[in-house]
Amino acid sequence: MKRIIPTAFTALALWGCGNTSNTPVISSREVGAGAEQAAAVQRAAAEVLGQKFEVGGVEELQARAVIEDDTGATHVRFDRTFQGLRVLGGDFVVHSNTDGVTEFSVANTLSLKGVESKAHFDGAAASVLAQAAFTGVKLDSSSAELVVDALEGRAAALAYEVILEGLQADGTPSELHVLVDARTGAIRGQWEGIETAAAVGTGNSLYSGTVSINTNSVSGGYELRDTTRGKGFYTTGTGITTDADNVWGNGTTSNAQSAAVDAHYGIQVTYDYYFNTHGRNGIDGAGGAGYNTVHYGTKYNNAFWSDSCFCMTYGDGDGTTFTPLTALDVAGHEMTHGVTSRTAKLVYSGESGGLNEATSDIFGTLVEYYANNANDPGDYIIGEEIYTPAKAGDGLRYMYNPSLDGKSANCWSSSVGSLDVHYSSGVANHFFYLLAEGSKPASGPASPTCNGATVTGIGRAAAGKIWYRALTVYMTSSTKYAAARTATLNAAKDLYGSGSTQYNAVAAAWTAVSVN
Structure with missing residues (x-):
């Protein structure tokens, strides 16, 4: 959870000349109640003055909010004015962690030197x-x-x-x-400036039953467009245009809208999972969630994420092995590739590629659990809904025992990096299951360990927070399994403390998959 410290607008004057000490000057506006808030604003403003702004005239920073997160870091959000005029696009955030390290987020440091102060007309x-x-x-x-x-x-x-x-x-x-x-x-x-309220439609999906989906009212009916989440998103594809009564699909593949309902519902639930669980503003971290295209190709047995369009594309399956690949965990998997591309940027080959794929499996699974949909209950099997005819045990990957597919690795070895990324992902998938559920959970399948040890899980919520922080704070494009162990230990230390139950469980789960 983030703690928002209430704040009045706090104005800090920045002068282009005469103030060379890099000490913020408090204007006549009130700082607001609370020494904690005032101190955070002062520290952040001093960093701005010392590092980021080339001031060409009288400017002013107005502290809009101070947020303290679970790690003790503070985040001060500023607006910017120039000679008393609002600067559109001048807002930014100053982040300061408990060690005094400061970073800037969405900092527009564009120089205002040379901006005319007098209009040529009224x-x-x-x-x-x-x-x-x-x-x-x-x-x-x-x-x-x-x-x-x-x-x-x-x-x-x-x-x-x-x-x-x-x-x-x-x-x-x-x-x-x-x-x-x-x-x-x-x-x-x-x-x-008018942001139209979205309509709420009824979707008859292939895999998740009848669900509520956000749509948009247009001339002639409704479209599969959600304007309420971040920058909005939409679903398109052959046979997907508008609907007159805002009731979409019939729950079978005989209606082209049914698969679109699953895809639209999937992006909606995934967006909500990241926002409500991790405080992430959209898939790209800036309100963007991409969009869906369904009914791609002819008998196409796959789904994919593309960074170039920042979008998800789903095939209909061949009808023999697969039905449309729009199941909820597949949607969460594909959208998570977008999260990874905007954070660690794990290169899609070798061990880093395996970690990339595992990250999508991990959060695709957590999205499925988050939805709490009785028609597609959470589990640690990827893509179990898309097989035809559906039968128990179907799955693309099995996180509790990856080697069940005959290709994925349960345990790390020096040859793991030579596997296809969908199979080298098995090591991290196995680790996550052991971390969340343990090797002998009270419910759910038992999971073998590579060292014969018994591992006790810490629950999905804590495990998910640790992996998310490791991904977004510590992992880089070339992270391999040994570095992923370090990244998750650092994340656990940040969130729960060194030597905590969670920290020790991370170490034990990695050891149990031969990553030491």
Whole structure:
């Protein structure tokens, strides 16, 4: 859990000249109650002054929130102004851990030197220029505020943020924000201020039963688009367009929408798992979740993630071995490749590739447990739902005993790196099962150990937190199994303390799969 320390806006003046000591100057605005908050803001501001900003005029940082996480690290979120004007895109976060190490997140250090402070025309003229961007029914109402536009990483410039009020083409109210260059009159960007409430549709899926899915109201019905989570996402594919009554699919492959329901539900649940369990804002960490394409190819027996489109693609299966590959754990698996690509970037070959695949299996499994769906209960078998005809024991991989597939490795050896990444993943999958459930769990299958030891599990929640922190904080693109042991031990130490039950369980589980 993250602890948010309430804060009033705290203004810290940064002067382009006259203040050379790198000491933040507190303006007349109140810092807010609480010495803890004030101290965190002061430390963060000092780091900003000393490292990140080349100030070309009077600037001001406003501390919007101070957050302390479970590790004791503090995160101070700042907004930025220039000569009293809001800087769009100027917000950033300063992170300080308990050892005094400071890092910056989404820090826009774009120099504002040279930005003009005087507009070449007034707000009324800017409103007229902005109207060219309005495509709906405009009402006789607008406002214009002078700002500094530093969005999208483009060169900062003085601009008017004009808000035009009216109606969109489907009758939805509109508050169109248009950025007009205050020197040239050119339109620099625009966005809609009215965020339409998503509709909630009924989905009849192939694998998860009847589920609620977030959709979007459009002319003529509804589309499989969720606008409520992060930057939003959608599902598309052959036969997937709009639906008149917002009831999708019939639970069988005779309706093309059924597989789309599974894919859409899968991205929805995976997004919620990462957000609610790990505080992750989308798959990319910045609100983005990608999108789905279903019904790919002809009798295609696979699903895949592509970084180039930041999207998931699902085949329909050949109908002999596989049905559509849109099961929940497969969706969680594919989306987790996106998480890995934005964090450790584990190279997809050798031992690092095995860790990449195992990470997707681990979180695909945890997503399945998180959904708590009676039609597809959580387990440690990957892809058990997509076989046809379905029978007990079907699976792509078996985390509790990877060698059951006849190809995957239960235990590490010097030859593991030469295996296909889907099979070298067995070592980490086996480790995770032992860490979470143990070698002889009260429920669930027993798991053999490579050293004959008995391992006691610490539960899925703790094991998942440890793997997530190891992935996002300690692992790098070339991490191999020995380094993964170190990474997870460091994560366990951060979260639970060195020598804790969790820390010792991590060590024991790695030893049990011959990673020492």
